[in-house]
Amino acid sequence: NAGVTQTPKFRILKIGQSMTLQCTQDMNHNYMYWYRQDPGMGLKLIYYSVGAGITDKGEVPNGYNVSRSTTEDFPLRLELAAPSQTSVYFCASSYGELFFGEGSRLTVL
């Protein structure tokens, strides 16, 4: 079982660059989420989706965009990378409990 798969696992960006973090799940879950984890801060919800074509903002959406064209995929886009977006990003899907990917570590220099 693949579960929730995130790519890339590591990435270094320059300020102002753009990139997309990919997330795909093979459990047919309707609900998917993007969190960021910063040291000593726990996890903060960036965006979530309740199904294909439906997304909504979480606690910290500024600087990010998402789309949900299929049940399986929920990519997170950073349009103009800033140092404040240096973090570990987790994608998750849920049915009764959250299932997390292994994370994507992003550094913006």
Add this chain to the structure above:
Amino acid sequence: AQSVTQLDSQVPVFEEAPVELRCNYSSSVSVYLFWYVQYPNQGLQLLLKYLSGSTLVKGINGFEAEFNKSQTSFHLRKPSVHISDTAEYFCAVSGRYMNTGFQKLVFGTGTRLLVSP
């Protein structure tokens, strides 16, 4: 709105000793409570959850937690820890829980459990 406070950022303990990781929550509505574990360089994994019913909840790997509504707490306990329990533990709260599987969790800042021989 809900919030979660994990009072200890780090808890060192010797192998085979008991441990308690503290979690307090704040909410104006009924809550559902969760503990997740994160091993190094991995995602989070559900340890246990309280939705309703018995206030003592048993989870995986020998962990248990007790929901105390009057003290707004959901402390995690294990009677005897192993080296392999070294990880970060997150308490989380949700103001609603749907059987369809949707959860909008608010996480605490985490407690790092360090188990030494």
